[in-house]
Structures are given as C-alpha cells and as structure tokens.
Amino acid sequence: MATVVRENIGLLHDKITVKVNKDDYYPSFEKKIKEYSKTANIPGFRKGMVPAGIIKKMYGNSLFTDEILKSVEKELYTYLNNEKPEIFAQPLPLPNNISSVDSNNPVEHEFSFEMGLKPAFTLPDFEKVTPTFNKVAVTDAMVDEEIGRMQIKAGKMTEPEQVDNEDNVLNLAFTETDKEGNIIEGGVAKDTSVILKYFTSAIQKEFKGKKVGDAIALQLNKAFDADKLVMMLQDFGLEKEDTEAGKKYFSAAITKIGLVEKREMNEEFFNEVYPGKNIATEAELRTALKEEIQQYWDAQSRNQLHDQLYHYILDNTSMDFPADFLKRWLQNGGEQTKTEDQAEKEYPGFSNQLKWTLITDKLIQDNKLEVTNDELKDNMRNEIMRYFGTMGMGDDTSWLESYVDRMMKDEKQVDSSYRRLITEKIFNWVESQVTPKEKEVTPEALTAMQHNHQH
Known part of the structure; x- marks a missing residue:
C-alpha cells in the first residue's frame, strides 16, 4: 500500500515523499501490456495477436515507468486534495533515480517533491493611517482653456x-x-x-x-x-x-x-459638444464643463489616494516566503525554463507581486467581496458605450446586448473586466476604513505625484 510522508525542510518549505509498492502499480501495468498486445501492429504477427511477452520485451520498461509515475501522481494529489495545504502553485519534483526502474523487478519505489507554503499574516490597522486626498479645485482659467481647445477642435x-x-x-x-x-x-x-x-x-x-x-x-x-x-x-x-x-x-x-x-460660441456649437443636454448659453456650457472637469480630477485624486493606500498596506504587512522554493519554481514552473541568474533577478519583483496577490485574496475573502454576472455585463456595456458613443443609437439596443453577450463568452474579456471591478471594490472597501485629510493641489502637482508613484 502506498504511503505519503510530509516533513518540514525549511521556512514554509515542506518535502513530500511518496512510496509505492508492486500492488499500487503492477496491476495497471499488466493491463496496459494486454491493451498493447491487442492493438500493436508488429511485423510477423497478426494485429491483436502479439504475445504479451513480446510487448513487454519491446515496451515494458517505458510502460512500467509510466504506470509507476501515474501511481505516484495519484497518491500525491489524493493527499493534497484530502489535506488541502495552502501551497504556492504545484509541488516540484526533487531529484529522483528513475533510471533504476526495471519491469522485471517490481519493487517499492520512492519519489520526493518539495512544496512552498503560503504564509499566515495580519493586515495593518487602517485606523492608524491618515492618507491625503489631494484635491484639484477647477478654476475659471481651466474652463477657459478647455473651451478654447473645444473651439479649435471644432474650428x-x-x-x-x-x-x-x-x-x-x-x-x-x-x-x-x-x-x-x-x-x-x-x-x-x-x-x-x-x-x-x-x-x-x-x-x-x-x-x-x-x-x-x-x-x-x-x-x-x-x-x-x-x-x-x-x-x-x-x-x-x-x-x-x-x-x-x-x-x-x-x-x-x-x-x-x-x-x-475658433468655432463661434452659439447654440449649435453647444449641442455638438454636449448632445442631448439642451445647453443654450455660454454660462450653462461653463457650468457643465466645470462639473465634468471636476469629476475627472476627483477621479484622479481618488486614484492617487488608492496609490497611497496600496503602499501603506504593502509596506506594513509583514510576510515571509519560501524563497528557495519560489526561485526554483521561477526557473522550472513556467512554459520556458530560466537560468538561476534570471530567476534571481526576477525574484524581488515576483515576490512583491505575490505579496500583493495574497493581500488582495485575504481582503476579498475576509470582506466577502464579489463581482456578479450583472456587474460584469454592466461594465462591458459601459465600455462599449464609451467606445462607440450613443449617437444615433435610438431605442434599439439589441445590437449592444448582442455585443455584450459575445464579450461574456470571451474568457480574456471576462477576466480583464473581473480584475478591474474586483480591484475597484477592494480599494473602495479600504477607502471606507480610513478618514483622509483633504489638501488642495494644482493639476501639475497631482500629475507629478501620479507620474512618480511606483508599484
């Protein structure tokens, strides 16, 4: 009977040893030999009539090795499914002497794997931070400048x-x-x-x-x-x-x-730049434009506030990692293998990203944050509207719903929308836990803050 033994070999770093004996793999090996003998096409023998001994002689060790590895893999994943250890990615095989496998000598075989464990951690106290909401106050000069741009664009x-x-x-x-x-x-x-x-x-x-x-x-x-x-x-x-x-x-x-x-300031111009809003005077245009500019800068201010919160959480959350395991996983866990130097160079950025992923997972789970199907559809619908506009749409929106349905079948589109929406919900929740102090800044100062931030 197979056995699985787990032992700690370092910080958040465990070794799993799987032992399988003849009873675990030999019956399936014999079954595979019989299947091959029924389907093999070998000169000198009728198809389906090749003796099992010939098949064993020709393909035995290869099939034998496959069945042993399948048995080991089955035991490993049965253990993981039952015990449910919190691990990074998948276990990596440690050096094993597979060359000693001999179909004529079915004995006990032992294979070892290493796995990296996810760390336990505590999020920082949000009551201890007072971020700054850097607010841009829209001035008449900013409105004048935007009107000038609009007049030139339509000129x-x-x-x-x-x-x-x-x-x-x-x-x-x-x-x-x-x-x-x-x-x-x-x-x-x-x-x-x-x-x-x-x-x-x-x-x-x-x-x-x-x-x-x-x-x-x-x-x-x-x-x-x-x-x-x-x-x-x-x-x-x-x-x-x-x-x-x-x-x-x-x-x-x-x-x-x-x-x-420059385009003349008249009702025709107002309707072109703000269709459907019934703007009839320059004063009404200025009011609408000021609100729009303020909304834009308030959104930029919130983004900058979220950046402060991101750094506060990241810098004040203590977390350990199984560095040796993760570096080896960087080398061998992807589609293309990397050198030890490449993995060493990539590790700091990789571990930083990994840390943020664990933090966001905890925020999502602890606060039961979720993105519904309807929210995904609304997000996609709004994206389409922003891209195509609403001009000439009328009451017939069937094309829009059809477009949304197609996007919902695109895994990449759904994943992209989900990530955007869940990130927004994460920061909205964190923002609800703090009381920012407001500070008036110029557009140039806020832009410089955004330009200089680093994730």
Missing part, C-alpha cells in the same frame, strides 16, 4: 498668406545644414508640422511675416525649449539623450501656413 482650418499668429500651424521642410547654412549631404531631412508658439520667442519673431516658400536657419537647441526639443529630436529620429543632436543646424522652409479659426 475651421484656414490658410493665411503669411505667418502672423502664435497659433499658426507651419508645415516645414527641415534640411540639415552646417553652421554656414550649407546643406549636408546625407544629413537629416524631415517634413513635419509645428505650431509657431512651440518655438522660442526669438525664432517666432523670425517666422513672423514669412510666406510659403520662405525659409529660416536655426539651431535646434536655440529654436526649442527643453521639453519641445525632446519632442523634435524624437520626431527627427535622433537620440534625445545625445547632447550633440540638439546642436544640429537646419534650414526650415515653409511649405504651408495654417490657422484654425
């Missing part, structure tokens, strides 16, 4: 005779030259569009009054401030870290001058 492109406005869109043919303006053979050549105000003030003055066909000479690092210079270097296919690239000289020839005439 009409004109082609003035000469450059006379900082908002002129210039189609330029850039040709690399030397300092004296001589064209460099094989140098950089690029046709691109640049808004006049992106240039430095000195270059803007040079362009003013110029017409199609006119050209000016410029040096990149003198023509653009640092942030715009990076953008232009990338556009030209040059390395932004290459300080010499910014010193290059160019001839910039105007091939087209454009200017967007």
Whole structure:
C-alpha cells in the first residue's frame, strides 16, 4: 500500500515523499501490456495477436515507468486534495533515480517533491493611517482653456498668406545644414508640422511675416525649449539623450501656413459638444464643463489616494516566503525554463507581486467581496458605450446586448473586466476604513505625484 510522508525542510518549505509498492502499480501495468498486445501492429504477427511477452520485451520498461509515475501522481494529489495545504502553485519534483526502474523487478519505489507554503499574516490597522486626498479645485482659467481647445477642435482650418499668429500651424521642410547654412549631404531631412508658439520667442519673431516658400536657419537647441526639443529630436529620429543632436543646424522652409479659426460660441456649437443636454448659453456650457472637469480630477485624486493606500498596506504587512522554493519554481514552473541568474533577478519583483496577490485574496475573502454576472455585463456595456458613443443609437439596443453577450463568452474579456471591478471594490472597501485629510493641489502637482508613484 502506498504511503505519503510530509516533513518540514525549511521556512514554509515542506518535502513530500511518496512510496509505492508492486500492488499500487503492477496491476495497471499488466493491463496496459494486454491493451498493447491487442492493438500493436508488429511485423510477423497478426494485429491483436502479439504475445504479451513480446510487448513487454519491446515496451515494458517505458510502460512500467509510466504506470509507476501515474501511481505516484495519484497518491500525491489524493493527499493534497484530502489535506488541502495552502501551497504556492504545484509541488516540484526533487531529484529522483528513475533510471533504476526495471519491469522485471517490481519493487517499492520512492519519489520526493518539495512544496512552498503560503504564509499566515495580519493586515495593518487602517485606523492608524491618515492618507491625503489631494484635491484639484477647477478654476475659471481651466474652463477657459478647455473651451478654447473645444473651439479649435471644432474650428475651421484656414490658410493665411503669411505667418502672423502664435497659433499658426507651419508645415516645414527641415534640411540639415552646417553652421554656414550649407546643406549636408546625407544629413537629416524631415517634413513635419509645428505650431509657431512651440518655438522660442526669438525664432517666432523670425517666422513672423514669412510666406510659403520662405525659409529660416536655426539651431535646434536655440529654436526649442527643453521639453519641445525632446519632442523634435524624437520626431527627427535622433537620440534625445545625445547632447550633440540638439546642436544640429537646419534650414526650415515653409511649405504651408495654417490657422484654425475658433468655432463661434452659439447654440449649435453647444449641442455638438454636449448632445442631448439642451445647453443654450455660454454660462450653462461653463457650468457643465466645470462639473465634468471636476469629476475627472476627483477621479484622479481618488486614484492617487488608492496609490497611497496600496503602499501603506504593502509596506506594513509583514510576510515571509519560501524563497528557495519560489526561485526554483521561477526557473522550472513556467512554459520556458530560466537560468538561476534570471530567476534571481526576477525574484524581488515576483515576490512583491505575490505579496500583493495574497493581500488582495485575504481582503476579498475576509470582506466577502464579489463581482456578479450583472456587474460584469454592466461594465462591458459601459465600455462599449464609451467606445462607440450613443449617437444615433435610438431605442434599439439589441445590437449592444448582442455585443455584450459575445464579450461574456470571451474568457480574456471576462477576466480583464473581473480584475478591474474586483480591484475597484477592494480599494473602495479600504477607502471606507480610513478618514483622509483633504489638501488642495494644482493639476501639475497631482500629475507629478501620479507620474512618480511606483508599484
């Protein structure tokens, strides 16, 4: 009769030894030999009439080994199903001397496996943390800027005779030259569009009054401030870290001058930007826009608050791991094996991700958080609406429901929606356990916080 013995070999690291004897595997081996003898197609014998002794001689050790391993696997997983140890992934086989297996000598065989155990841990006390809700207060200037963008987006492109406005869109043919303006053979050549105000003030003055066909000479690092210079270097296919690239000289020839005439503020414009909301005046537009901008920044503030909570939980939850086992699992547990150095390099990020997964699993289980089928459908429905919009939909939404049904059959779509919704529920629950202090910040400051955060 098979036996399974479990022993501890390290921190959260156990060894399982499975012993099987002849009675555990030999009957199935003999059955397999008989099955082969009935189906084998071997020259000199009629199909189905091959003697078992011949089959055993030809395939015996291979079939014998398979049946032993099947028996061991069965005993191992029976033990795991009965005992239900909290383990990472699956047990890994330890070095076993499989070469000693001999179908002519059915004796007891022993196989060992290692498994990594999940740690027990306690979540931090949420009453001890006071995160900051970094709130952006929407100003009239922010509303003005957004209205200006909307007017330009809905505006009409004109082609003035000469450059006379900082908002002129210039189609330029850039040709690399030397300092004296001589064209460099094989140098950089690029046709691109640049808004006049992106240039430095000195270059803007040079362009003013110029017409199609006119050209000016410029040096990149003198023509653009640092942030715009990076953008232009990338556009030209040059390395932004290459300080010499910014010193290059160019001839910039105007091939087209454009200017967007801003859309007039009238009821037709209001209905285009906010269809179905019956906005009739600029004041009503400003109110609707201010609410929308505030909603956007409040959502960004909540995301940043959740980031603070993420780091608080992660940094204040103490957790041990069976590091040696997990590194070996990184090497051998995936579709492709990795070297020891690769596993060592990946382990810190992997263990950090593993820690967060265990934390979220505990939050979900302890607080009975779940995502229902209806919530998944609603989420997918909203995604489709955001993507396609509601224009022209009318009362017939059958196409939408059909689309949702197709998405619900896509395992990847369902998994993606589930992860997004359960993460939202996790952070909503954690947020309900704390009392943030509110602090007013600028949009730039909040954006910088989001840019600098690291998971």
